[in-house]
Amino acid sequence: MLKMICLTVALGAAMGSTARAADLDFDGRHTRAETAAEGGYRLHAPQGEVRVSAQPMRSETGSVLFDALFGLAQQEMEADRVDAIRDPAFNHGKPVPCACFQTGERWPYVWTRDVSFAADLALSRLDPVRTRQSLQFKLSTARDGHTPGLFVAQDTGSGGSWPISSDRVVWFLAARGLLDDAAFADQVWQALQATLAQDREAVFDARVGLYRGETSFLDWREQTYPDWTREDVRFIGESFALSTNVLHYQALRLAEQLARQHGDARATTYGQWADALARQVDTRFWREDAGQYMSYIGEAAHPVPYAKYDLLALSLGVLADVFPADRARRALANYPAVAGGSPVVWPQEAQQPIYHNRGIWPFVSAYSLRAARRLDDAPRIAMEIESLMRGTALAGSNMENY
Template sequence: MMSIFSSLMLALTAGAHAPLWHDNLHWRGQNASMQVQPGGGFLLQAAHAKRTIPVPPYAVQTASPLFDGLYAMAQDDLRQDSVTAIHDAAYDHDQPIPCTCFETGDKWHYVWTRDLSYAVDLGLWRFDAARSRSGLRFKLSDSRVPGTPKGPFAIQDTGSGGSWPVSTDRVAWFLAARHLLDDAAFADTTWQALTATLAQDRQYAFDAGMGLYRGETSFLDWREQSYPAWMADDVVPIAQSYALSTNVLHYQALQLAAQMAEQRHDARAADYRAQAEALKAAINARFWREDRGMYMSYLGGDGAPYDTYDLLGLALAITSGVADTERARQSLANYPVWPAGSPVIWPERTDQPIYHNRAIWPFVSAYALRAARQLDDPAHIAFEITSIMRGAALAGSNMENYELTTQAVHVNDGTLSGPVVDSPRQLWSVAGYLAMVSEGVFGLEADGRIAPKLPVSLVPMLFGNRDTISLQLPGRRITLQRPKKLAGNLLVTDRIEQHGNDSVVQLKGIKAAELSLRSTVPPFAPSAPAAPQVTRNGADWQVRATAPGVLYLNGQRVGAITGTLAVPVANALQCFSLTQTGAAGLESLQSPPQCEGPVASVEGAWPRTWTAPAAGRYQVALSYRNDHGPINTGITTAVKMLAIRCAGSPEQRVPVVMPHSTGEQLSTTAQFSADAGARCRFALEQGFNMSYLAGNAHYTGEAGGVGGPLNEADVGALRIVPLAAETAP
C-alpha cells in the first residue's frame, strides 16, 4: 500500500496547467491525436487504439480538432447506445425486450433507473426526447398485487439486500422527467408517478425524528467500496442510514411536486412545499460538518457522523440550492482533486479495489462542472472540462470510469487492480461529455437560456486565432464571439443577438472570485477499528479501544479515547462505537457497535403483547432471516408495517425492513412510546416491496419476479429496549 500512497502523492505534486490541445494531447507518457478526415469525419489515435468517427449530426467548430472530434465521438457513442431492444441476464432469461431506449453501455444492455435518469438530466433529452421518454416510461410500473396502492411508481432496480427501501434513489427518475413535461401525456404520467412514489417513500423511508429519508448513497451502490467492511454481509445498517445524495434527490422531487401541484391547482402544493423546505433544513442541520467545510456523504442510523464525502452528493447539494452560497463555495473548495480529475469519494479506501474507490467517473465530473458554473468558479470549470476531455481522448470512448491518478481504464495493483468494470460508451458518461460541451463551454442552461462562463485559460485551446466558435444542437445554433481584449479570468455574456436559430453571444471578461483547487490532502482514511470491548464495573461501563480514536455513544461523539474510558451505566440502550484517527485528524469509518442495556424479547404467535415497565420511548426490532436472494442484489427485501396499540395511547405504525441476510439478525429499528404499565399489542402487517411491481414479472434473476411477488421473511423474537430520554426525537 505504501507504493500506492507514494504514487498518489507524486500525482498530487504534478500540478495542472491550462491545456493547448489543438490536434493532440500528452498525458503521463500517453498520447492522443485527432485528424479531420475528408468529408468531415475524424480519425482519433487514442492511447492504445484508433477510432474512425463519422460525420456527426451536430457539429462544434472551434480551433481544436481534438475538441471538435471528441464531440463527434460522443454523438457516435450515443448512436450506438440508441437501441430498439434491451436485454439482461436477470430479465426474461436474457432474451430481447422491445424498447426504443438508450441502453446503458457496451457492457450493460439494459435500462437502469439511476443511469438513465442522470444521463437524461445531463442533456440527452435535447438529442432524443422521444427515446428519453420511452426509456423513462420503461422504468415505471404499477402494482400487480390486489389491495395495494396504485402507481405508477418509479422502479428501484435490483440492489443491496433486495432493493428498495435499502436503496431509495429511484426518485432520480424525476430529475430527468422534469425536462420533458412539454408533452401533456407524459406530464400527466409524471404527476401520477411523482405523487405515488413520494407517498410510498414517505410511508416507508422517511424518519420524522431526523427529518430525513433513509437509504443508500445514490450511485455508490457497491457497499464495500464506501461503507464499513462489517456492513458487507449485513445491509440493515445501510437501510437504517441517511445519505446526502438521496435526501437531496427527494428534496428536488418534492420541489417538482409542489410546482406541478400548483400548476394543477392541487391542494397538496403547500404540503409538498413545506416538506421540501423542512427537508432542506434537516439536510443542512444534519449533514454539514463544520470542521471539514463540507456535507458528509452519509450518517449512521443513530445519526452518527461519518468522516466521508462524495462528489455527486456535494454537487447535487450545490446545484439544487440545498447549500447556500457560502456552504456551496466551501464544499467545492474543500473537496480534493488530483491532476487527472476529481475522485467520486474521499478519502479513499486502502482495502478496496479501484471502482468507486480511487476513481474518476465522468458523469459525476459533469455534475461537479455544473456546480462550478453555478458558483462562477473558473478554476473548477476549467479543471472538470479538461478532465472529461482527456479521459475520452486517451480511451477512445466515453468510459464508465478511470483510475484516479493515471486516468487509465485499468491499473495493475494486485488484488486492488481496477477499475474492476469499465464499459465503453457508458450512457451517463456520454451525456456528461455532451453536457460539458453544451453547458460547460457554450453555457446552454436547462431552461434554454444561454449563459456562458468560459475560463479565460481555455481561450487558447478553443479559440486559437479565431474570433468565434460555434455549437450546433437540435433546432438551434450557438456562436460565441471572443472579446477584442481578454481581461479577468472568466468570459461571460456581454450581449446576445438572435439571427433565426443562431444565438450570437458577444463575450466579455470579468474577474471572478476563484476557488483554489485543493490538492494537498491525505488520500486514504485510516482503517476502521474493531468494535469496542465493553465491560461493567459497578456504576460504569469500561469501554476499551485497541488504538487511539474517538468514542461514540448512541451516535453522539463522547470524545477521544486512548485505551479505556468509563461511561456511566444507564437504564436504557447504550450503543458504543469507535473510529480511528489518522493524518490531518481524519477519522475512519465507524466500527461495529457494541450495545448494552435491558432487553425484552417477546416470542409467540402474532399479535404479540408486552407490558411497558416505565413511561418513555422504546426501540423495537425483529429477529429475522431472509434467504430469498444474495446480499448484493434482488427485489425481495421484506418490508412490513408494525402496528403498535398501547393502552392509553393512539395506535402507532412504524415500518420494519428486513433485507436479504446471511443468517439470523435484527431488522431495522423503530421507536414508539408507552405509559408505565401500559399493555401493548403488536401486529405485523404487510408492506410493499419491488417484487410487487408488474414490471418485475420479467425478473428471472432471483425470487420475486416471474414466480410472483414475494415479501416475506422468517420472523423470530420481537426485541424491545428502553431509550434514554435524550435520544428521543
C-alpha cells in the same frame, strides 16, 4: 456558456492544438486527434485508431480534440439507440421490445439512475422522444394487482433494491425536463403522487427529518461504506445519504409545482416537506471542521457523522440550492482533486479495489462542472473540462469510469 467556450479554446491551445490536429499527453500516454475527410475525425488513442464520422451537430471551438470528442459522443450515443433491451434477470434473458437508450455495450438494459442522470445531463435535449420512452420503461403498477398508482422502479443496490436503496426518485430529475408532452406529464404526476407517498411511509424518518437509504449511484457496500457492511446491509438501509435526500428534495419541489398546476391542495404540503427537508440536509450533513457536506450519517438512534464525502452528492446539493451560498462555495473548493481530475469519493481506501473507490466517473465530473458554473468557480470549470476530455481521449471511448 461564453466562459466554457473560452476555456475550451485555452485548453486546446495548451494541448498543442493546430487547425488540423491536437495532441494530448498524460502519465506516459499519448493521444492525437486529426481532422479527416468529409467532416470526420481520426483519434489515435493508446488502444488504437478510432474513426469518427461526420455527425449531425458540429462544434468549432479552436480545439480539434474537443471537436473530435464532441463527434465521438454523438457517434456512441447512436450506438446506444436500440429497439430491444435485455438482461439475464428479466424476461428469462429474452429481448424486451423498447425503442430506448441502452445503458452501454455491456449493459444492454435500461436502469433507472443511469438513464435518469444521462437524461438530465444531455439526452432529454438531444433525443426527447427516445428519452421519454426509456423513462417510461421504468414505470410500473404495483405487483399485487390492486394497489392503485404508478411507481418508479428502483434499481438494484447493496441490499437488493428498495428500500435499502431508495434513490429511484432520481427519475423525476430527468422527467422534469420532458413535461412538454401532455401524456407523459400526466404519467409524471401520477408517479410522483404514488412514489412520494410510498417513500414517505417506508423510508422517511420523522425523528431525523430525512429519508433513509443508500447513497445514490455509490451502491457497492464496502467500496464507500464501512467494510463490515459487506455482510450486513442493515446499517446502509437505516442510514441517511446526502445524495438521496437531495433527490427527494428535488422530487418534492416538482410535486409542489405540478400540484399547483392541477389545483391540488397538496401543493402546500409538498412545499412544506421540501422546506423542512432542505433545513435538515444543511444542518445534519454539514461538517464544519472539514468545510464539507458528508456523504452519509448514521441511523436515527445514532446519527453520528462519518468522514466520507462524495462529489455527486455535493454537486446535486449545489444545483438544488439546498446549501447556503457560502457553504456551497467552501465545500466545492475544499473537495479534493488528483492529477486526473475529481475522484467520486474521499477519502480513498487503499485496501479496496478501484471502482467507486479511487475512481473518476465522467458523469459525476459533469455534475461537478455544472456546480462549478453555478458558483462561478472558474478553476474547477477548467479542471473538469480537462478531465472529461482527457479521460475520453486516452480511452478512445466514453467509458463509465477511469
